[in-house]
Amino acid sequence: xxxxxxxxxxxxxxxxxxxxxxxxxxxxxxxxxxxxxxxxxxxxxxxxxxxxxxxxxxxxxxxxxxxxxxxxxxxxxxxxxxxxxxxxxxxxxxxxxxxxxxxxxxxxxxxxxx
Amino acid sequence: xxxxxxxxxxxxxxxxxxxxxxxxxxxxxxxxxxxxxxxxxxxxxxxxxxxxxxxxxxxxxxxxxxxxxxxxxxxxxxxxxxxxxxxxxxxxxxxxxxxxxxxxxxxxxxxxxxxxxxxxxxxxxxxxxxxxxxxxxxxxxxxxxxxxxxxxxxxxxxxxxxxxxxxxxxxxxxxxxxxxxxxxxxxxxxxxxxxxxxxxxxxxxxxxxxxxxxxxxxxxxxxxxxxxxxxxxxxxxxxxxxxxxxxxxxxxxxxxxxxxxxxxxxxxxxxxxxxxxxxxxxxxxxxxxxxxxxxxxxxxxxxxxxxxxxxxxxxxxxxxxxxxxxxxxxxxxxxxxxxxxxxxxxxxxxxxxxxxxxxxxxxxxxxxxxxxxxxxxxxxxxxxxxxxxxxxxxxxxxxxxxxxxxxxxxxxxxxxxxxxxxxxxxxxxxxxxxxxxxxxxxxxxxxxxxxxxxxxxxxxxxxxxxxxxxxxxxxxxxxxxxxxxxxxxxxxxxxxxxxxxxxxxxxxxxxxxxxxxxxxxxxxxxxxxxxxxxxxxxxxxxxxxxxxxxxxxxxxxxxxxxxxxxxxxxxxxxxxxxxxxxxxxxxxxxxxxxxxxxxxxxxxxxxxxxxxxxxxxxxxxxxxxxxxxxxxxxxxxxxxxxxxxxxxxxxxxxxxxxxxxxxxxxxxxxxxxxxxxxxxxxxxxxxx
Numbered sequence: 001x002x003x004x005x006x007x008x009x010x011x012x013x014x015x016x017x018x019x020x021x022x023x024x025x026x027x028x029x030x031x032x033x034x035x036x037x038x039x040x041x042x043x044x045x046x047x048x049x050x051x052x053x054x055x056x057x058x059x060x061x062x063x064x065x066x067x068x069x070x071x072x073x074x075x076x077x078x079x080x081x082x083x084x085x086x087x088x089x090x091x092x093x094x095x096x097x098x099x100x101x102x103x104x105x106x107x108x109x110x111x112x113x114x
Numbered sequence: 115x116x117x118x119x120x121x122x123x124x125x126x127x128x129x130x131x132x133x134x135x136x137x138x139x140x141x142x143x144x145x146x147x148x149x150x151x152x153x154x155x156x157x158x159x160x161x162x163x164x165x166x167x168x169x170x171x172x173x174x175x176x177x178x179x180x181x182x183x184x185x186x187x188x189x190x191x192x193x194x195x196x197x198x199x200x201x202x203x204x205x206x207x208x209x210x211x212x213x214x215x216x217x218x219x220x221x222x223x224x225x226x227x228x229x230x231x232x233x234x235x236x237x238x239x240x241x242x243x244x245x246x247x248x249x250x251x252x253x254x255x256x257x258x259x260x261x262x263x264x265x266x267x268x269x270x271x272x273x274x275x276x277x278x279x280x281x282x283x284x285x286x287x288x289x290x291x292x293x294x295x296x297x298x299x300x301x302x303x304x305x306x307x308x309x310x311x312x313x314x315x316x317x318x319x320x321x322x323x324x325x326x327x328x329x330x331x332x333x334x335x336x337x338x339x340x341x342x343x344x345x346x347x348x349x350x351x352x353x354x355x356x357x358x359x360x361x362x363x364x365x366x367x368x369x370x371x372x373x374x375x376x377x378x379x380x381x382x383x384x385x386x387x388x389x390x391x392x393x394x395x396x397x398x399x400x401x402x403x404x405x406x407x408x409x410x411x412x413x414x415x416x417x418x419x420x421x422x423x424x425x426x427x428x429x430x431x432x433x434x435x436x437x438x439x440x441x442x443x444x445x446x447x448x449x450x451x452x453x454x455x456x457x458x459x460x461x462x463x464x465x466x467x468x469x470x471x472x473x474x475x476x477x478x479x480x481x482x483x484x485x486x487x488x489x490x491x492x493x494x495x496x497x498x499x500x501x502x503x504x505x506x507x508x509x510x511x512x513x514x515x516x517x518x519x520x521x522x523x524x525x526x527x528x529x530x531x532x533x534x535x536x537x538x539x540x541x542x543x544x545x546x547x548x549x550x551x552x553x554x555x556x557x558x559x560x561x562x563x564x565x566x567x568x569x570x571x572x573x574x575x576x577x578x579x580x581x582x583x584x585x586x587x588x589x590x591x592x593x594x595x596x597x598x599x600x601x602x603x604x605x606x607x608x609x610x611x612x613x614x615x616x617x618x619x620x621x622x623x624x625x626x627x628x629x630x631x632x633x634x635x636x637x638x639x640x641x642x643x644x645x646x647x648x649x650x651x652x653x654x655x656x657x658x659x660x661x662x663x664x665x666x667x668x669x670x671x672x673x674x675x676x677x678x679x680x681x682x683x684x685x686x687x688x689x690x691x692x693x694x695x696x697x698x699x700x701x702x703x704x705x706x707x708x709x710x711x712x713x714x715x716x717x718x719x720x721x722x723x724x725x726x727x728x729x730x731x732x733x734x735x736x737x738x739x740x741x742x743x744x745x746x747x748x749x750x751x752x753x754x755x756x757x758x759x760x761x762x763x764x765x766x767x768x769x770x771x772x773x774x775x776x777x778x779x780x781x782x783x784x785x786x787x788x789x790x791x792x793x794x795x796x797x798x799x800x801x802x
Contacts, residue, residue: 056616060661063710084750092665092684093706096719 001025004032012043012111018050021058030061037065042074043111047104049080059094066097079107124179131172138165139234146230167278170241170360177246181253189254189312190320190327196247197327200334203239207341210236233345240338244364247331251371255309263309270302277359292359299363300370307374313382314389321379321386328376335368391426395529398422402536412541413447419537420448420512423500426533427526429514431494433457434502436510452515456493460515463489464497474499474511483531486522489515496521500534504541563620570623570630576602580673580802582768586776587794595622596737596794597629597666601637606674609637612796613666614685614737621659628657629664629708643668643681644722647708651683655712663709667735673802678733681722683708686738689756691764693730698760700753701725732764732771733798739791740775745783755782768799 002025005016013036021029036044069076079101081089089095101107141161148155184191210232217223256267277295316324401418416434424432431452436445449457464470469487485499494515502509512534516522567589577583577600587596595615602608611633615625632653636646646668654664665685671678680688684707687700706719727733736756743751756775763774772795783789 056663057661060616060663063663064661091686091705092663093704093710093719096704096706097710 002028004028006032006036008039008041011041012045013039013041014045014047016047016050020053020055021051021061022053022055023057026055026057026061029058030064033061033065037068037072037074042072044069044074044076045104045107045111046076046078047080048078048085049082051081051085054085054088059088059092062094062098075111077101077107077110079103124176127172127176127179131169131176134165134169134172135234135238138162138169139231141165142234143227143230146226150226166358169238170245170278173241173245174249177249181246181249188320189257189316190323192250192253193324193327193331196243196250197330197334199243199246200331200338203243204334204337206239207236207338211341229345233342236338236342236345240342241361243334243338244361244368247335247368248364251368254312254375255306255371257309257312266306266309270306273299273302274360274363277363280359295359296362296366299359300366303363303367303370304374306367307371310375310378313375313379314386316379316386317390318383318386321383324379325376328372328379332369332372332376335365335372339365339369395422395426398425399533399536402533402540404540412544415537415540415544416448419502419533420450422533423512423514423530424450426529427498427514427516427522429521430517431456431460431515433513434510435513437508460489460491460494460497461513463491464499464513470497470499484527486527488519491515493517495519498522498527498530500530502534502538504538504545509541560620563623566627567623570597570626572599575796576600576608578605578608578673580606580800581671582799582801583796584767584769584772585794585796586772587792588789589792590739590789595626596739596792597626598735598794598796599630599633601633603640606672607640608671608673610669610671610735610796610798611637611666612685612735612737612794613664614739614792614794615664616662625658625662625664628654629666640670642722643670643679644717644720647681647683647720648717651708651711651716654709658709663707665707665738671798675726676728676800677724677726679722679724681705681720683720684710686736686741689734689736689760690725690727691732691734691760692728693732693764694728696761698732698734698757698764700757727800729800729802730764731800732760732768733800734760734771734775735796735798737792737794739789739793740779740795742791743779743783743789743793744787746787751779751782768797771799772797 001019002021003016003018005018007014007016015032015036017029033044065076068074077099078089080103081100086095086100089098089100099110101110141157144155145157145159145162147153148157181192184195214223214232252267256263277299280291280295313321313324398418398421402415402422420432420434423429431450433449433452434447436447438444446457452460465474467487467489469485470489473482473485482501484501487497488495489497494517496516496519498514500512500514502512514522514530571587572585575583575585583600585598587598589596596613597615598610598612600608600610613626613629615622615629629650632650636649641649647666650666650668658664663684666683667680667685667688668683669678669680680701680703682688682701682703682705684705687702689698690701691698701723703723704719704721706716711719734756741751741753741756745751755778759775759778760771763771766774775795775797776793779793
């Protein structure tokens with residue numbers, strides 16, 4: 001089960017992921033990111049504090065947008081991941097491609113500090 | 115071969131019949147001669163009777179054969195045969211009369227022998243006509259045969275046979291017996307004449323023709339009867355062949371049946387269109403129920419359905435509204451005999467008029483079978499709407515309109531209801547069949563994918579006497595995405611690989627087979643692990659699907675130097691048991707999944723690792739399915755547990771270690787849980 005909440009704040013958009021991302025609902029995550037890109041935001045924050053699990057399908061979704069983010073100069077930061085999920089990102093090497101911060105405060109600092 | 119004897123038989127029969135007739139003629143001529151000239155000729159009336167009987171039987175036989183050969187002709191043809199025979203017999207009789215008129219002033223006019231001769235000619239033709247017609251009537255009566263009717267006819271034939279012999283046997287109570295017999299035959303004929311089931315099957319035109327032919331038959335029969343009775347009355351020396359129950363019985367039968375058929379056909383004329391209509395409806399029903407052929411689609415059935423409904427109720431206009439699917443607009447199809455404006459007009463009016471307005475707006479009501487009522491339109495006065503449902507879902511509505519008020523009666527509505535029902539079944543069957551075909555195809559594809567997947571896993575694992583190796587793989591779905599393999603360079607050098615593709619199922623297997631191909635092409639170059647992965651990443655970046663990536667670890671094992679070189683492309687870190695230290699640990703080196711960085715930067719994310727091993731050390735390679743295996747409480751098996759198990763069982767052989775790890779995992783998830791990812795494992799135990 002997955003619940004995605006999008007909030008537009010100041011000049012960034014916040015994606016809140018609640019639950020688990022697997023093959024059956026990864027397409028929802030894909031659509032959410034599509035919407036945000038279409039809206040033209042330049043800063044995206046992902047709140048993973050209530051994210052329990054993410055499968056390779058979900059990771060593939062993030063992976064597929066990396067080039068887009070780079071091309072369009074979009075800042076993308078994930079924060080609040082629990083140890084297990086963070087470990088998954090680390091083993092895969094995704095943490096070398098995506099910025100991961102510990103909490104919202106540091107994430108915001110990262111996005112607006114640049 | 116089968117036909118020849120029949121034709122021979124009938125030829126013989128004809129020959130014998132003619133012979134018999136000639137015999138009869140001669141006998142009778144001699145008798146007349148004897149009577150006229152008062153000479154004893156010694157020929158009895160019995161002889162005449164016997165010859166008559168033989169003649170009748172032969173004719174009966176002949177016509178039985180002849181008609182049964184043509185019994186598949188239609189009714190009209192049969193009746194025409196009777197009529198034509200009658201016309202010939204009548205024609206001949208008539209011409210004989212004509213001849214006598216011409217001969218009036220000659221001596222021949224009153225010659226009894228000549229008269230007798232012509233009498234016998236008339237007699238032969240009349241008998242021929244009567245017997246053949248009676249047998250034709252037999253075919254009509256027995257058209258819809260059941261046991262009762264067949265028995266009735268068989269009894270009739272026996273009675274006729276008996277009546278043939280009547281004059282031989284009953285000389286004393288002649289007139290009473292005769293009268294009784296004739297009355298009996300007349301009544302029986304009337305009973306038989308109730309079998310007129312062939313009449314409704316004639317079309318309107320055919321009925322008119324039958325009436326004509328039957329009239330001809332009636333007239334001929336009556337004429338022949340009168341003619342032959344006339345002979346009897348006018349000529350004292352005639353041998354009476356007529357006072358024969360059989361012949362008179364036949365006269366009665368032919369006349370009665372013809373009369374009844376004529377009257378019934380005549381009175382069936384106004385209603386014949388109803389029967390034809392029913393036949394058409396039955397045929398339409400059969401067309402609707404024929405399963406839709408492959409290559410056709412549902413349109414065919416809808417087409418036939420509209421045609422059938424229209425003809426069943428003689429409608430003046432019709433159309434079918436298809437319910438909008440998703441964002442498609444409402445479709446109007448199969449519009450017949452009504453223009454677009456008129457249709458929209460009528461539709462609008464219907465939207466405002468009860469009972470239509472209640473239900474047309476409220477399509478969800480699945481219980482309404484049809485809606486019928488008047489509409490206040492200038493041209494169309496009554497309308498019938500039938501919802502067309504497939505699998506309980508409303509596909510559309512059929513609209514039928516007529517220019518007359520109360521144009522649809524109960525009969526029509528019933529018939530249309532059966533048509534709609536049958537069409538709905540046909541469409542349902544067609545859709546189910548398609549689904550079944552798709553499922554069948556899916557199963558076939560799955561089988562192919564399974565064969566692919568089985569080919570992904572190695573048939574045998576390479577090793578030498580310096581180490582033991584054991585492998586295990588179990589797919590979650592029918593097809594898995596895990597892969598491992600070994601390669602032997604020479605007696606001391608091996609390559610090992612284990613991999614996991616993102617996702618599972620058929621597409622995962624296909625992605626993984628690309629990896630296998632890449633492994634086999636690159637391994638032969640003996641590249642260092644990091645270089646191997648960079649090349650593999652280059653290749654996969656071009657052929658792997660966009661959202662997909664592959665994790666893998668590649669090892670080069672040298673049993674001579676007891677060293678392992680390895681690189682980790684985002685795969686689960688290898689577990690290594692160090693016997694000297696007495697504990698196991700994960701080999702953590704920097705890595706990045708294949709296909710995640712599809713450019714030259716990839717190499718920057720990979721570290722190459724090197725380790726030396728000693729005898730009794732153990733290497734465990736696995737995929738994330740094992741460490742992420744969940745039990746009923748959604749707890750994961752975890753890296754720590756794997757490490758603990760290895761610590762505990764490191765002393766066993768490679769095969770045993772593999773088995774114990776698998777057992778522990780299955781025990782952990784419990785019997786009730788189904789694995790939701792593929793499990794793969796490769797264990798190496800170093801001996802020397």
